[in-house]
Amino acid sequence: MRGVETVIETHALTKKFGDRAAVNGVDLTVPAGVAFGFLGPNGAGKTTMIRTLLGLTQPTSGDVALLGLPQPAKRAEALARVGAIVEEPRFHPHLTGRENLKIVAAARDRAAEGRIAESLERVGLAHRADDRVKTYSLGMRQRLGIARCLLADPALLILDEPMNGLDPAGILDMRRLIRSFVEEGRTVFLSSHLLDEVEKTCDQVAIVDQGVVVVQGAVGEIAAQGEPTLLIEIDDTAAARKVLGGEPRVTHVEDEGASILRLTLGDGLVPAEINRVLVNAGVAVSRLEPARATLEETFLSITSRLGANE
Amino acid sequence: MRLIGAEVLKLVRRRGLMAWSLILTVGTVVTAEVVLVVLHAVNPDHHGPAGGATNLEHTVFIASGLGNIAAILIGATAGTQDVGNGVFRDLVVTGRKRSTLFNVRVPGALAVFLPMLALGLGLAIACSFAFAGDLPNTSGSEVAKYVEYSVAISVVNIVIAVGLAAFASSRVVVGVLIAWNAIVAQLLVQISSLGGVRKFIDTAAAEHFLPLTNDGGSRIAMSSVTALLVLLGWALVFSRGGSWWTSRRDA
Numbered sequence: 001m002r003g004v005e006t007v008i009e010t011h012a013l014t015k016k017f018g019d020r021a022a023v024n025g026v027d028l029t030v031p032a033g034v035a036f037g038f039l040g041p042n043g044a045g046k047t048t049m050i051r052t053l054l055g056l057t058q059p060t061s062g063d064v065a066l067l068g069l070p071q072p073a074k075r076a077e078a079l080a081r082v083g084a085i086v087e088e089p090r091f092h093p094h095l096t097g098r099e100n101l102k103i104v105a106a107a108r109d110r111a112a113e114g115r116i117a118e119s120l121e122r123v124g125l126a127h128r129a130d131d132r133v134k135t136y137s138l139g140m141r142q143r144l145g146i147a148r149c150l151l152a153d154p155a156l157l158i159l160d161e162p163m164n165g166l167d168p169a170g171i172l173d174m175r176r177l178i179r180s181f182v183e184e185g186r187t188v189f190l191s192s193h194l195l196d197e198v199e200k201t202c203d204q205v206a207i208v209d210q211g212v213v214v215v216q217g218a219v220g221e222i223a224a225q226g227e228p229t230l231l232i233e234i235d236d237t238a239a240a241r242k243v244l245g246g247e248p249r250v251t252h253v254e255d256e257g258a259s260i261l262r263l264t265l266g267d268g269l270v271p272a273e274i275n276r277v278l279v280n281a282g283v284a285v286s287r288l289e290p291a292r293a294t295l296e297e298t299f300l301s302i303t304s305r306l307g308a309n310e
Numbered sequence: 311m312r313l314i315g316a317e318v319l320k321l322v323r324r325r326g327l328m329a330w331s332l333i334l335t336v337g338t339v340v341t342a343e344v345v346l347v348v349l350h351a352v353n354p355d356h357h358g359p360a361g362g363a364t365n366l367e368h369t370v371f372i373a374s375g376l377g378n379i380a381a382i383l384i385g386a387t388a389g390t391q392d393v394g395n396g397v398f399r400d401l402v403v404t405g406r407k408r409s410t411l412f413n414v415r416v417p418g419a420l421a422v423f424l425p426m427l428a429l430g431l432g433l434a435i436a437c438s439f440a441f442a443g444d445l446p447n448t449s450g451s452e453v454a455k456y457v458e459y460s461v462a463i464s465v466v467n468i469v470i471a472v473g474l475a476a477f478a479s480s481r482v483v484v485g486v487l488i489a490w491n492a493i494v495a496q497l498l499v500q501i502s503s504l505g506g507v508r509k510f511i512d513t514a515a516a517e518h519f520l521p522l523t524n525d526g527g528s529r530i531a532m533s534s535v536t537a538l539l540v541l542l543g544w545a546l547v548f549s550r551g552g553s554w555w556t557s558r559r560d561a
Contacts, residue, residue, distance in 0.1 A: 054403045056561040079405030086403070090396030095323050103397070106316035107404040107411070113312075148400065 004068040007032045007156045007187045008053060013062035015045075015052050022048035024211035025062070030189055030204070032155075035182045037198035037219070038191040039299060040208035046191040047087060049208070050160050054084055067155055080109065083149025084158040088165075089141050093134035097125055097144050100133055105151050112151040119147035123177070139170040146177060157181060159190040163197050175201045195299050199223070207299055223298050230263045230271050233287035234278065237261060243281040250274070262291065313410070317418020320391055327387055331380040331423070335430040338376045342369050343437045350441075362445030363452070366438035367521075373430045374460040378467055378491060381423050385468035386483040388419040389475020389552065402561040412556040415472045416549065423468060424461070431460055452521040463516035466541050467491070470512075473548030476555045499530065515540035 008030035015023040022045045030036045040046050051057045053064055055072050064071040066078040091100045098116060105112035120129045123143035128136070136144065142162060149157050162178070163171050178188050178201055192198050198205055199219055206216035215222055234240045237259060244250045244263065252264035263274065271288050278285050322328060346360035359365075392398040392411070401411050435453055448456075467487060474483045495513040498504065508514050514530045518537035532540075 051399075051560075056399050056402060058560075076405035076407075079403055082403065082405075084400075084403045086399055090400070092320055092323075092391065092395050092397060094325075095320065099319060099323065100397075103316045103320065104400060104404060106312040107401050107406045110312075152404070 004155075005032055006030065006065075007067055008036075008189060009065045009068075010053070011063045013049075013052060013064060014060045015048050015057065016060045021060075021211045023052055023059075026208075026211070026213050028206060028213055028216065030187065032187050033182065033185055034203040035178055035188045035190065035201055037202035037205040038189060038208060039195065039198050039205050040191075040193065042193055044193075044208045045211040046193075046208060047160055048211075050084070050086055050158055050191060054079070054082070054086065054158065056086065079152075081152060081155040082158065083146075083152045083154035083156075084160075085142075085145040085149065085162065086158075086160050088138075088161075089145025089148070091133040091141065091144065094132060096130045096132055097136070097140075097147075098129040100144065101148055101151060104148050108151055111153070115151050115153065116147075119150040122150060123147045124173075138165040139167065142166060142170070142174065146174075155186060157186060157188045159188065161192055162190055163192060163194055171197065228265050229291040230265055230274060231256060231260060231287070231289040231291050232263060232274065232278070232285060233260050235259065235284040235286070239281070240278055240283045243278055243283060244274075247274075247277060260287075313406075313414040314417045314421065317388060317414050318421050321384060321388060321418065321422045324387065327383060331384060331426055334376040334380040335373065335423075335426040336433065339369055339373050339430045339434045339437075342372055343433070343441075347441060359441050359443030359445050361438040361441030361443065361447075363438070363448040364445070365441075366434060366448050366453075366456070369434040369438070370431070370456045370460065373427075373434055374456075374463060377427050377430060377460065378464055379488060380426065381464040381467045382471050382484055382487045382491075384419045384423045385416075385471025386475050386480040386487075388415040388468075389472040389483065390480040394480070399561040408557045408561070409553045412472075412476065412553045413549075416469055419468050419472060420465065423464065427460060427464055431457060455519055455521045459516055459519040462519055462541055463513065466512055466516065466545050469545040470548045473550075473552030476552035499528065509536060510540055510543075512541060512544045515544075 006029055008028060010026050010028045013023055013026045013028070014021060024045075026049065038046055038049065048057070052059045053066065055075055067081055069078040071078065091097075092103065095103070097120065101116045101119065102113065105116060117126070120126045123146050125140060125143055125147060128140065133141065133144065142165070146159075146162075149159075159178075162174055166174060175197070178190065181188050182203070190198075190202070202219055204217065205219050205222055207214045207222070232240070237255070240261060241253060244253055244261075247269075249265065249267045249269040250263050251266045254262050256262045265274075271290055275285055275288055343360060346357070346365060349357040350360050392401060398411070402408060435448075435456075438448055471483050471487055474486065478486075491513060495511050498511055499508055499514050501508075508530045509532045511530075515532065515537040517529045518532055518534065520529070
């Protein structure tokens with residue numbers, strides 16, 4: 001298991017409920033040592049994918065390997081080094097946080113029990129460890145869920161919507177925690193519908209919609225797949241619009257402020273050409289700023305394309 | 311063993327369950343003995359000594375009957391709490407086999423219940439000797455039979471409750487098993503036209519282990535081997551059924 005380069009690998013993975021495919025022929029490759037975002041709108045099949053990866057539900061067809069080990073043949077061996085939160089973290093409410101960890105530690109190897117105290121410390125719950133879980137806030141339960149994952153000393157953490165229900169401070173803490181796991185050489189696979197969080201937290205991302213992985217790769221590369229845009233500040237927006245209307249390679253123009261326009265450029269059109277066209281037409285340009293496409297824009301463009309293709 | 315310890319921890323931390331189970335197994339015996347002792351002390355002409363063979367028979371009847379309800383409560387809780395609290399999937403993702411996670415529930419429930427039953431029965435037996443006065447005492451073999459009966463019926467009910475709990479909620483399991491033990495099984499045993507089929511009723515098989523009363527009771531005649539096999543059969547059907555379904559269902 002040590003030195004594995006790919007921690008999750010699926011080939012044509014499919015999970016159907018009746019005629020509906022919640023996961024539809026997914027080929028996914030998650031490299032080791034990164035935070036990997038599994039991004040998609042609600043109902044896209046993220047949780048079903050996670051449940052299928054972990055063997056909580058049987059796939060209809062396709063292959064899964066975790067930590068380089070084929071599933072379900074080497075399920076116990078692989079899951080011994082995987083920590084996971086599926087959907088919201090759940091616990092026995094009548095037990096304390098520490099007792100809940102003892103329950104799961106009993107199902108893991110003997111070393112797991114010795115990790116309870118350090119896991120609680122790591123997530124900042126040591127001071128509440130002996131309180132009953134029913135008195136915990138959602139944020140504390142999320143952190144206790146992470147502590148439960150750490151009992152395995154995991155090479156891979158699979159977290160389903162870990163930011164759900166957290167306040168801004170909680171989100172920041174969770175982001176730091178996830179990055180600290182990656183710095184330790186662990187891989188974190190997290191599902192989310194929060195684009196901003198995935199962009200801030202993850203190194204790599206797969207965008208899923210309607211059970212299909214539409215695109216996967218480095219966050220920056222995927223964001224760059226969107227059409228380039230350009231912000232221009234001019235003295236006369238009406239005149240600029242008229243000029244740009246005659247340039248077919250400007251595919252879209254929208255107002256960004258009183259004297260600012262956002263242009264979507266196509267077919268190799270570069271900002272310098274826009275500047276030349278506007279100046280030649282007597283429009284004074286005081287700012288030209290290529291705008292980096294966000295993951296959100298790419299995501300929306302991809303998922304809206306899918307919607308349009310239906 | 312660590313998994314069984316975890317099952318015990320989950321059960322004993324349920325204050326309500328533990329309180330009711332203790333009341334049903336030990337509290338009833340204490341109450342019965344106190345009442346018998348007080349009645350004898352207040353009016354010894356009308357009420358004989360609190361101990362002796364007959365009083366033990368009555369006390370065991372109460373303790374095993376109500377203790378059986380405690381066994382069902384504990385078994386149903388052991389069988390449903392992981393799934394009910396949404397924790398079962400977190401145990402499954404440790405890589406443990408689902409059948410293992412199911413199979414530790416019965417020993418966990420027994421580890422919690424049997425000490426209570428032992429305390430209740432022990433108290434009843436001790437009181438029967440301590441307060442016997444001039445009444446005849448129960449023989450050692452009869453005491454052994456009371457213990458055999460109480461253990462047999464409660465262990466089988468715990469196994470059935472755990473197995474049934476794989477398919478239904480704890481309330482349903484408790485309701486069905488109390489109704490079966492208190493009403494349905496008793497009625498079926500009384501229907502003589504069913505003949506030898508009645509041997510296959512678990513309560514009838516368990517009653518085989520009770521000492522014979524003067525009138526012979528209404529028990530169904532069967533050998534000890536048959537009674538044992540019937541009880542094992544019930545336990546096996548429900549434990550295998552529960553294990554099968556737990557392994558098969560989505561977590």
